[in-house]
Amino acid sequence: MAGCKDCNVFQFCKCLRLLGNVMILVVLGLVALSYYPIVVSIYGPVLFDPKATVGQQVGAAFVVVWFHILGGLMLWSYFAAILTCPGHVPDGFRPDVDPEENPEAPVDKSDPRRPRFCRKCQKWKPERAHHCSICGKCVLRMDHHCVWVMNCVGERNYKFFFLFLLYTFLLSLMSMLALLPYFSEFFGGNGGEADDHPANLAVSFMAFVVDIAFSLSLCGFIVMHAKLVAANCTTIEMFEKERIKPWPYDQGLRKNIEEVFGTYWPMWLVPMHSEGQCTSEERIRLRSV
Template sequence: MYRSGAVMAWNVFKFCTALRGLGSIMILLVLGVVGVTYYAVVISNYGPALYDGGLDSLTALAVLLLFHCLLVMLLWSYFSVVFTDPGSVPPNWRPVLDEERGETDPLTGSEFDGLPAGPANPRIRYCRKCNQLKPPRCHHCSVCERCVLKMDHHCVWVVNCVGALNYKYFLLFLFYTFLETSVVTLSLLPHFIAFFSDGEIPGTPGTLATTFLAFVLNLAFALSVLGFLIMHISLVAGNTTTIEAYEKKTTPKWRYDLGRKRNFEQVFGVDKWYWFIPAYSEEDLRRIPALQGLEYPSKPDLDAQEF
């Protein structure tokens, strides 16, 4: 049985409030890591190797092309998460149905009487901090100090909440970060091994130190991001969020679990051309209400079908 009081005693999300003051420092830190990596890969090692001729030039060209393509996608996804509002509750929003209990009878106007003054109606969700009704799967963020649609978590690395409108962008950021850091780690591995050899290592002390630092940083990020990526893949497969998984919903079958295929489409859309870029097609935005963050199909809404 889920006990909210016991869980809140060690709720890790409340510690995010201590990070509110970091602000854009985290963005500068990310750009700093990118800058060190770019200097090590492009300027110090593989850029000059383009002029060596033969197989070395071809290898350098392949590494640089892959590096720059992944870097563009990484930064595009990253700044899409940073600058995209995760989703706010529209002013004067009212539910048509009892979303929390999954009942199909429309709520009457009398059920809203007196809610702003004293939210005593148990049939609908209400945020006492924002003094407003809460759509399904919406949670209050103590860092942003507002309710966020389908809130997953507040991420200090992007200085923003991750919610309904930018969750896909966050996943793509993790995906391209893992690919980029893996490529950098593998490309700098021979240079890193050379540090422990007896032979003479070409380069200035500054370039050698940058190469060493870039390898260590990218290896660490690749391993850590891989763990987050695997976790979020499992969350997408079950159509749940980090908060919802943390809360340990008591229902044996999660009502928003539509099967892996439809769960994936609830985040990435149907249009395959948009799956790997931080954007949605107009058709997907029109056909899939979940991408707007206010309405979510559940099992009772679907025809019996195997996934």
């Protein structure tokens, strides 16, 4: 029975890994789905249309420029989240209080800071680290394994994951608002450009529906992660936090934000590592032999 269960878990993890490879195409396809109607078929041509008014051209330039800025930042954050190692446990790491050497040491099972050992990795786990069965490794300050980024979200790439959510939300919201006047004009009986191109209308409508769905669902997800950042908590620790009061990692709003986004605020929205981030990783490295 145990062998069969192991086999199912293995199959499940393999399926998730394969699904991850498809996700990158899904994300790129979603960007292209909005790019085509907004930049190629609706707003781009206005820039070169001699019949368009200055007001229309300025409006079209605003939409096209912001689409490229948000799209660029979204893809940058996305690939940073995929390609950055989430943070693994260094070889030779030993907890502050090693129960093997000091069996008298107080070990409170409800304390998240207690020394824990990973039987799969045969290594000690630092505080807030968890084993990911899909990656097959322990991940520092693990949040969750994300199929969209084909990677674990942990200490080193949580900022990129959060910015990916934020920029995808802003891009979907902007695309939805940019397509709104086009549809109100079309369904208002004025016809518009779409009359001549039924294929363009179909793509624009599909993009509009997908943008509404994404902006609504991502809004809830961003609020949830913003609350987690503000409280210095991870998705895995959410239930633990309800039990443990006061939460031992809460250092106040500003410090909690800095732990994820860095101490230099102009870099908070840039998908790059900045000073003051990943402080626990440095501490863990110092404690490793």
